[in-house]
């Protein structure tokens with residue numbers, strides 16, 4: 108099979124398609140013939156050497172796939188060969204075939220395409236967990252979603268729309284604001300040219316919001332915290348501000364790390380605010396929780412309430428261009444790789 112390797116730390120040019128032996132499913136495992144694989148910002152960070160959990164280079168990354176089961180190991184009764192499934196994987200997804208435990212291969216609804224299937228797991232699980240498990244989003248609340256036109260961002264907008272009366276403020280580059288509105292964001296904000304903190308404050312009559320979803324990090328976490336109403340929660344789940352160019356800069360990293368706020372339990376108590384973090388990869392040992400989230404998401408898909416928005420699809424040979432599109436702020440929704 109072919110797989111996209113990160114051959115060394117660096118820009119998109121370090122990606123290379125290599126031929127490797129097909130993996131063989133062991134007892135209790137199935138093999139998926141991958142038809143589409145999701146590209147996530149963490150893959151970009153891994154390529155740059157900014158993702159602490161990434162496997163040792165040379166490595167194949169990729170957290171999610173959709174495809175057809177083409178071989179099963181001993182003792183597996185379902186899913187059977189030929190089943191259309193989606194699966195989250197802990198790295199190795201940017202490959203022609205992946206092996207997963209049989210119960211990690213989730214049958215896809217018949218009306219779901221492989222592209223949609225590969226765009227669901229990471230983005231929607233992250234948004235769902237952040238909004239509902241951590242943020243306890245409820246009727247009439249106000250939410251600020253950063254990177255609102257990104258993969259997780261659009262998933263969050265669609266999920267906010269499932270709760271009546273939720274007001275959504277979304278930051279994104281100006282060219283993407285029409286899509287934000289289409290996806291249910293009432294207040295798109297061009298955060299690259301405006302002070303979003305002042306804008307949210309003004310739009311809310313000084314009250315701020317109940318929930319902030321922030322994958323920007325650094326000083327933005329301070330702003331998000333300041334924008335919280337009493338009882339509000341800042342959910343941190345990424346640190347894009349570390350990645351300002353195609354390659355890692357230790358100076359940028361040092362500056363950003365210095366701007367990270369330090370929250371004391373006493374301050375949180377005095378302010379009536381909360382701060383929580385989300386790392387899907389570190390929930391790998393909580394399969395019941397993730398499975399329940401995924402079932403809820405598949406239910407919403409069947410009801411037509413969520414629809415993964417695919418930005419673009421690149422062949423494995425074009426993986427560098429796919430990384431560039433995601434990192435270059437060009438994408439709206441999900442970037443995919445196809446073998």
Ligand SMILES: NC(=O)c1ccc[n+]([C@@H]2O[C@H](COP(=O)([O-])OP(=O)(O)OC[C@H]3O[C@@H](n4cnc5c(N)ncnc54)[C@H](OP(=O)(O)O)[C@@H]3O)[C@@H](O)[C@H]2O)c1
Nearest residue numbers: 147148233257258259279280322344345347385386387436
């Ligand atoms: N903790 C977790 O479990 C978890 C799981 C999934 C994703 N995440 C995190 O969630 C974030 C979103 O992930 P995603 O895969 O959906 O990516 P994404 O949001 O689609 O990423 C691309 C978009 O991010 C925005 N952006 C903001 N700062 C950027 C920067 N410094 N460089 C490049 N783009 C920047 C750009 O849009 P605008 O210019 O329009 O803002 C760009 O189009 C990432 O930080 C990712 O690491 C975390």
